[in-house]
Amino acid sequence: MYRLLFAIDSIILVHNIIVIIQCALFFAILSSGCTLLNYSLILRINRMLQNLAKYCRNMKNNRMKRKYRSLPKPQRLQLARIYREHGEICNDYMNSYGELWSKALLFYLILSVPFDVIGLSVYWLDKLIWLDLATVNLILSIHALTTLLSFLDLAKQTKAMHQTGVYLPSILQSINIPFNDWSLLSLKLKLVDLFDRLQNGPKYGPCILVLGSITYKFIFNIIYHNKMIDDYLNLS
Numbered sequence: 001m002y003r004l005l006f007a008i009d010s011i012i013l014v015h016n017i018i019v020i021i022q023c024a025l026f027f028a029i030l031s032s033g034c035t036l037l038n039y040s041l042i043l044r045i046n047r048m049l050q051n052l053a054k055y056c057r058n059m060k061n062n063r064m065k066r067k068y069r070s071l072p073k074p075q076r077l078q079l080a081r082i083y084r085e086h087g088e089i090c091n092d093y094m095n096s097y098g099e100l101w102s103k104a105l106l107f108y109l110i111l112s113v114p115f116d117v118i119g120l121s122v123y124w125l126d127k128l129i130w131l132d133l134a135t136v137n138l139i140l141s142i143h144a145l146t147t148l149l150s151f152l153d154l155a156k157q158t159k160a161m162h163q164t165g166v167y168l169p170s171i172l173q174s175i176n177i178p179f180n181d182w183s184l185l186s187l188k189l190k191l192v193d194l195f196d197r198l199q200n201g202p203k204y205g206p207c208i209l210v211l212g213s214i215t216y217k218f219i220f221n222i223i224y225h226n227k228m229i230d231d232y233l234n235l236s
Contacts, residue, residue, distance in 0.1 A: 038093060046160060052167070109211075155214050155216050158206060160205075171191065172195065
């Protein structure tokens with residue numbers, strides 16, 4: 001009889017593990033999968049800007065023969081295209097998260113608090129068998145790990161969006177505007193505005209309603225507050 005009960009408990013545990021992993025993967029795909037294309041595009045933009053910044057530094061340091069008084073036309077066209085694509089990606093993030101995903105992530109965080117409290121309250125019960133403790137520990141661990149990894153991936157996307165501003169100063173310094181070159185003047189003003197928004201404006205990228213953009217600092221604050229809640233429950 002004992003072996004039969006043990007087999008049933010083991011089957012239930014394995015089933016719970018599979019369901020938990022499926023739910024965790026489903027959340028991870030929903031939270032980050034919808035913006036993976038934008039993330040790959042912004043990484044490509046950053047690589048292009050990095051090469052342009054290196055090219056501009058070489059021009060400034062006279063490490064290559066200069067045939068132009070300012071930035072050559074192919075590089076100007078590339079910068080204009082990069083500026084346009086970066087703006088489209090920013091708008092896509094704001095629209096997708098403003099209308100749907102920011103609310104879904106906020107709802108997920110709100111549900112996580114009672115979920116963790118209920119899970120931790122199990123430790124207050126007496127006479128728990130090892131299988132019950134293992135199940136609770138597994139559920140809480142997978143929940144915490146999935147949330148952390150998903151948010152780290154979203155924070156990485158936010159960082160990539162603002163990494164663009166790192167390469168702009170070298171490029172802006174190399175843009176010498178000839179007389180009556182209004183197109184180049186317009187391009188430089190746009191890039192200056194983009195640099196200012198990336199450095200001093202609101203964070204672009206994945207965000208949560210009311211709480212703001214998902215950054216590494218945001219994740220650290222969530223972990224810190226969760227730890228305070230856990231300590232309070234343990235003291236109680």
